[in-house]
Amino acid sequence: DSGVTQTPKHLITATGQRVTLRCSPRSGDLSVYWYQQSLDQGLQFLIQYYNGEERAKGNILERFSAQQFPDLHSELNLSSLELGDSALYFCASSVTRQNYGYTFGSGTRLTVV
Amino acid sequence: QKEVEQDPGPLSVPEGAIVSLNCTYSNSAFQYFMWYRQYSRKGPELLMYTYSSGNKEDGRFTAQVDKSSKYISLFIRDSQPSDSATYLCAMSGPAVGNEKLTFGTGTRLTIIP
Numbered sequence: 001d002s003g004v005t006q007t008p009k010h011l012i013t014a015t016g017q018r019v020t021l022r023c024s025p026r027s028g029d030l031s032v033y034w035y036q037q038s039l040d041q042g043l044q045f046l047i048q049y050y051n052g053e054e055r056a057k058g059n060i061l062e063r064f065s066a067q068q069f070p071d072l073h074s075e076l077n078l079s080s081l082e083l084g085d086s087a088l089y090f091c092a093s094s095v096t097r098q099n100y101g102y103t104f105g106s107g108t109r110l111t112v113v
Numbered sequence: 114q115k116e117v118e119q120d121p122g123p124l125s126v127p128e129g130a131i132v133s134l135n136c137t138y139s140n141s142a143f144q145y146f147m148w149y150r151q152y153s154r155k156g157p158e159l160l161m162y163t164y165s166s167g168n169k170e171d172g173r174f175t176a177q178v179d180k181s182s183k184y185i186s187l188f189i190r191d192s193q194p195s196d197s198a199t200y201l202c203a204m205s206g207p208a209v210g211n212e213k214l215t216f217g218t219g220t221r222l223t224i225i226p
Contacts, residue, residue: 031212
């Protein structure tokens with residue numbers, strides 16, 4: 001157990017729907033990162049939050065949004081889902097904004113049908 | 114052209130062999146270099162972390178960074194079946210204000226008993 005908790009582990013939904021993925025960082029970690037992993041694209045950075053504030057944005061679609069709450073857990077909202085959004089979504093956390101590597105959760109496997 | 118290139122493999126070697134995994138990159142601003150190991154259906158796990166050029170050893174694992182050639186390597190000595198996984202290189206720029214990691218697509222490694 002890495003200490004980063006992601007729920008749900010699996011999600012199957014239809015095109016056009018909206019889902020919310022949840023992440024609880026390791027105790028004491030202030031930064032949360034969201035990544036998307038697909039077979040052909042590898043791990044792609046979506047967005048980072050640090051202590052409740054958005055810090056960096058990657059190739060995140062406008063249909064996707066995220067936030068970090070005062071208790072530091074984070075949610076990634078995916079709307080108007082398309083077949084191509086099917087992927088593994090990982091959350092990671094780190095204690096500071098420094099790059100000593102971060103700890104990943106086990107991911108949420110999203111299947112859009 | 115991707116910022117980080119990694120041979121996807123797959124790579125199969127007999128148990129006990131030395132494994133060499135490599136990545137090249139194009140962004141000269143990268144200063145932090147990491148190797149992650151990802152088992153099937155699990156989140157990536159940080160194996161090695163290196164700052165700037167040089168070597169770092171941890172047990173059977175050695176990470177090398179050559180910034181002049183924009184080339185990083187991970188060597189695994191005395192490889193074991195439990196080393197069978199996908200290995201991802203990752204890198205980032207200066208710590209503050211640029212915490213996102215850019216990943217290679219991963220090399221799938223199988224150690225044959």
